Each structure stands twice: as structure tokens, then as C-alpha cells.
Amino acid sequence: MRNLFELLSYFRDLLLLILAVIISLMLLLTGESRQSFALQDLGVRIIGAVPRPRIGISEILSYKDENQILRQRLMQYTLLNAELADLARENEQLRSMLQFTKGAPYDLRVAEVINRGASSILSTITLNVGTNHGVVENLPVLTLEGLLGKTITVTPNTSIIQLITDRNFRLSVKVGGEGTRGILKPLYGPYAEVTGIAPTSGVQRGDKVMTSGFSDIYPKNLPVAEVHEVTHIPGENFSRVRVRLYINPSEVEHAFVMVGHEPDS
Amino acid sequence: MSQILKIVAVVVGVFLAQLYLAEAMEVWQIRPDFILVLLVYISARYGRIPGILFGFTAGLLQDAMGSLSVLGANALAKSVIGYTLGTLNGTLAVWTPRIVNVYVYGTLLGHAIIYQTVMSQGLDLPIGMLLARIGLEAFISSVIVTGLRFLFPLVPSQV
Numbered sequence: 001m002r003n004l005f006e007l008l009s010y011f012r013d014l015l016l017l018i019l020a021v022i023i024s025l026m027l028l029l030t031g032e033s034r035q036s037f038a039l040q041d042l043g044v045r046i047i048g049a050v051p052r053p054r055i056g057i058s059e060i061l062s063y064k065d066e067n068q069i070l071r072q073r074l075m076q077y078t079l080l081n082a083e084l085a086d087l088a089r090e091n092e093q094l095r096s097m098l099q100f101t102k103g104a105p106y107d108l109r110v111a112e113v114i115n116r117g118a119s120s121i122l123s124t125i126t127l128n129v130g131t132n133h134g135v136v137e138n139l140p141v142l143t144l145e146g147l148l149g150k151t152i153t154v155t156p157n158t159s160i161i162q163l164i165t166d167r168n169f170r171l172s173v174k175v176g177g178e179g180t181r182g183i184l185k186p187l188y189g190p191y192a193e194v195t196g197i198a199p200t201s202g203v204q205r206g207d208k209v210m211t212s213g214f215s216d217i218y219p220k221n222l223p224v225a226e227v228h229e230v231t232h233i234p235g236e237n238f239s240r241v242r243v244r245l246y247i248n249p250s251e252v253e254h255a256f257v258m259v260g261h262e263p264d265s
Numbered sequence: 266m267s268q269i270l271k272i273v274a275v276v277v278g279v280f281l282a283q284l285y286l287a288e289a290m291e292v293w294q295i296r297p298d299f300i301l302v303l304l305v306y307i308s309a310r311y312g313r314i315p316g317i318l319f320g321f322t323a324g325l326l327q328d329a330m331g332s333l334s335v336l337g338a339n340a341l342a343k344s345v346i347g348y349t350l351g352t353l354n355g356t357l358a359v360w361t362p363r364i365v366n367v368y369v370y371g372t373l374l375g376h377a378i379i380y381q382t383v384m385s386q387g388l389d390l391p392i393g394m395l396l397a398r399i400g401l402e403a404f405i406s407s408v409i410v411t412g413l414r415f416l417f418p419l420v421p422s423q424v
Contacts (some may be wrong), residue, residue, distance in 0.1 A: 013313040013348065020321040020344035027325075027337030028383065043329030117331020118283045119339060121384050122294065124331050167335070167387045188390040189294070250294060 041153055066253075073144070106219070107260030108142070109133055113253055114158065122249055123166060127257065130157045134259040138217050142256045146223035146246035147171075147211065151257065159257070163249050164192070164224070172214040173224055175241065176207035182241065184209065184224065190248060192225060194241040199232045201239070209243050219258075276323075279303045284330070295398060297405050300327055301376060304343055305350055305369065305410055309419040313351025320347030335384055342379040346372055357420055369419075370407050377402035 008015065111127035129135050131154055141148045141161050149169065152162040162169060164186060171184040175194055180201040182194040197203055207227040213220025225243035232239050279299045287296040300323050308316030320343035327339040349372045357365060377399045385395050 013317065013351065016314060016317050017344060017348040020317055021341060024321070024324075024337040024341035024344060027328075027340065028335065043326065043331070115284060115330075116288045118280070118287075118300070118327045119296075119331040121296070121381075122288075122291075122331075123335070186388065188385070188388045188394065193389070250288075250291060 041155075106258050107134075108256040109135065109259045111141075111159075111255050111257055113255065116250070122163075124163060125161050125249060125252065125255075127151075127159050127161060127255060128157065129257060130155045130159050132156045135159050135257050140218050140222065140258045142222065142258065143247050143252055143254070145248075146225070147218070148247050148249070148252060148255050150217055161255070164245060164247065165190075165249055171218065171224065172212045173209050174212040174220075175209050175227065175243075176201070176203050178202060179212075181212050181214070184243070186245075187242070190245050191228065192243050192245055194227075194243055195238065197230075197239050197241045198237070199239045203227060203230055203239065203241055205230060276303065280323075280326075283327070292405065293398075293401060295401050295405060297409055298376075298402070299409070300324075300339075301343065301346065301373070301406055302409050302413065304347055305373075306413075306417070306419065308347050308350035309353040309357070311351075312354040313348050316347030316351035317344050318347070320344045338380055338383040341383065342376050345379060346376045349375065353419065365419075369410065370403075373406045373410065374399070374403040377406070 109129055111129040111133075113125050114128045115126040116122050117124050117126075127135075127141070135151055135154050137151055137154050139151045141150060147164055149161045149163040149166070151159045153160040164171070167186060169186055172181065173184045173194060174181055175197060178201065180197055180203055182196040184192050184194050186192045194209065205227050208223065209225040209227065211218040211220055211222040211224060223246055225245045227241060228244040229242040230239055231242075279302075283299045287299060290297050304316065304320050304323065307319050321340050324339035324341070324343035325337070327343075328336045350369070353360075353365065353368065360368070381395060381399045381402060385398070390398075
């Protein structure tokens with residue numbers, strides 16, 4: 001017995017390493033367990049408790065460029081708005097003709113990105129809105145470009161967002177003018193893949209990818225991506241459709257949480 | 266007591282730098298890992314067991330504060346690095362500087378291999394891009410460690 005203790009004591013650093021590796025592997029394999037979420041909850045609370053330092057020189061310089069881009073975009077949207085107002089009138093007339101009930105408009109809560117995580121690869125972002133601002137779990141989060149993700153952990157003043165680039169993210173989408181349905185899953189960088197698209201669907205490069213509405217979380221027609229490449233592999237039932245996401249999580253400074261859209265779950 | 270307070274202050278400072286400074290230094294979607302740099306020093310100065318304990322705890326916290334779907338990737342990589350670099354404690358006097366350098370930078374490369382490989386699972390990442398990411402992460406960490414070694418030697422007795 002004494003020899004055993006001596007042996008364990010001699011190899012204690014190696015045993016500690018093995019224990020740490022086993023726990024790490026268990027966490028990796030049970031990524032969506034309650035314990036994992038409890039740890040993430042702790043992480044987001046720590047982030048939320050530490051205020052983000054404000055205004056650095058690089059931030060001021062980037063504001064100047066950003067202001068220029070926003071001015072250009074404002075002009076584009078002004079022109080687009082005039083066109084959309086016309087279309088909205090036409091749509092209203094058609095809806096009333098078809099006796100559609102008018103859906104309640106979405107209530108968007110503007111939020112600032114207060115953190116992009118502590119890892120060396122961007123996986124999540126944290127917003128400065130939480131339950132005190134009407135945010136709950138499983139609400140869609142958007143940017144001006146398109147869908148960014150959904151709220152996954154919410155504290156009184158912060159919420160952590162599962163990004164559309166997260167490897168476990170899945171989204172029901174429709175592609176192109178025909179609205180061919182498929183499931184979007186992220187790949188590396190700004191790319192994602194839409195599965196379940198038949199070679200006869202007519203999907204081609206440049207087609208828009210939008211949410212299909214077949215979801216408890218995401219309403220339909222939220223912009224998501226654009227088709228980048230379509231590959232037909234002989235003998236396979238589905239085409240390989242690679243899309244480029246509209247958003248770049250590294251550059252997002254502000255986002256909109258659709259608080260008016262209550263998830264069904 | 267003052268030594269412990271000093272270490273706690275450094276750890277808190279490094280975590281804050283990782284949270285708020287690292288994103289400003291991002292290169293091709295890879296951010297510097299200041300916690301890894303701190304781990305190099307803690308392991309080299311205090312040995313394997315403190316290295317593993319700090320590596321695992323700090324890695325887990327780092328995962329909890331950012332890696333939603335891959336909880337454990339940093340904890341795994343940093344535990345291994347804590348053990349490996351802990352070997353430096355007590356051997357620096359024996360090893361030649363060249364061997365120490367190869368060992369330290371090889372370990373940083375090892376961290377990049379473990380972490381980037383785990384993070385790329387399921388993302389259909391081309392092998393060339395994976396190797397580029399590994400090389401870039403190892404390069405960024407090596408540059409920071411090299412710079413800091415001029416200011417603070419791995420163990421104080423080296424002064």
C-alpha cells in the first residue's frame with residue numbers, strides 16, 4: 001500500500017495531466033450539457049460585470065471611415081426606401097384583397113457588442129442587452145447586412161449570441177427565386193453550405209439565401225447569404241451548394257435583437 | 266502574501282487584455298493568446314503541477330467566455346502545455362539556450378496544433394488553410410513570448 005502511494009506521489013504531475021485531459025475531452029464531447037451551459041453562464045456573467053474600455057485612437061479613426069460608409073449606405077437606403085414604399089402600398093392592396101391579417105411589426109432592440117470572447121478564434125459575441133431590456137433566450141439577432149445568430153444565454157444586462165458561424169448552428173433556408181428549401185450549416189470563414197438542394201432546382205451563383213420561416217425562432221425572409229458556388233456531383237442526389245454569409249462577426253459593432261418576435265418554444 | 270497578490274493582479278490583467286485588447290490585434294481571424302503567454306511563464310517558474318492547474322482552469326474560463334460549441338478545447342491544449350513547459354522548471358540550468366528555445370517554441374506550435382485542429386472539426390476546413398492557421402497562431406505567440414523574454418526572463422535566476 002505504501003509503495004502504491006509512493007508510486008502515485010511520484011507520478012502525481014502525470015496523473016493530474018491525465019485527469020485534466022479526461023475532463024477536457026468529456027467537456028468537448030458533451031458540449032451541450034447542462035454543466036457546459038452553467039460554465040458558459042458563469043463566463044458571460046464575468047464578461048458582463050467588466051465594463052468595456054471606451055474610445056481608443058484606433059476606434060476614433062475607424063469611426064471616421066465607418067461614418068463615411070454609413071452616409072453612403074443612408075443614401076442607398078433612402079433611394080431604396082422610396083422604391084419599397086411603393087411596393088408596400090401595392091403589397092397592402094394585395095393583402096387586403098386576399099384578406100390576409102396584417103402581422104405585428106417586429107420590435108427591434110439595438111444592442112452594442114461588448115465582447116467577442118476570450119478565445120483566439122471568434123466563436124461568440126456578447127451584447128449589452130438582457131432580460132431588463134426584454135430579451136429572452138432564442139431570439140433572432142440581426143445586423144444591417146443580415147442574420148447574425150440567436151440569443152442563447154441571457155442575464156439581466158447582457159446576452160450571449162450563438163453566431164451563424166458557430167459549428168452547431170443550423171438554419172432552415174430558402175434559396176433563389178423558386179424558394180428551394182434547404183438546411184444551412186456553417187463551414188470555415190464566411191462560408192456555409194446549404195444541404196438538401198436537388199440538382200434540378202435551378203439554384204445558381206448569386207441567388208439570395210433567406211430564412212424559410214419553417215422555424216420556431218426565425219421568421220421568414222431574413223437575409224442570410226448569397227450562393228457562391230454550386231457543384232453537381234454525378235451519382236449524388238443533392239447538389240453541393242456553398243454560400244457566402246452576408247455578415248462578418250469580427251466587424252459587427254451593433255446588432256438588433258428581435259424582441260417583438262416571441263419564440264414558440 | 267505580496268507575491269500572491271502580484272500573481273493575482275497579473276492574471277486579472279492578462280485576462281482583461283485577452284478580453285479587450287486581443288480583438289484589436291486580430292490577424293486573419295486569429296487573435297493573440299495572452300493567457301498562453303502567461304502560462305509559459307507560470308509553468309517555467311513554478312513547475313508542472315501549477316502549470317497544469319493554471320492551464321486547465323484558465324483554459325476552461327477562456328472557453329466559457331467565448332467558445333460556445335467547443336467547451337474544453339483551450340482547457341485541453343493548455344493543460345498539455347502546462348505539463349510540457351513545467352519541465353523547464355529545474356532543467357533550465359542544465360539545458361543549453363538553443364534546446365530551451367526549441368522546446369519553448371515547439372510547445373507553442375504544439376498548442377496551435379491541438380487548438381486549431383479541435384476548433385476546425387466539422388467545418389470542412391482545407392488542410393492548407395488549417396496548416397496556415399496553425400502556423401499563424403504559433404508565429405503570433407512566438408513573437409510575443411520572444412519580446413517578453415527580453416524584458417522578463419523565463420525564470421528570475423536567469424538575470
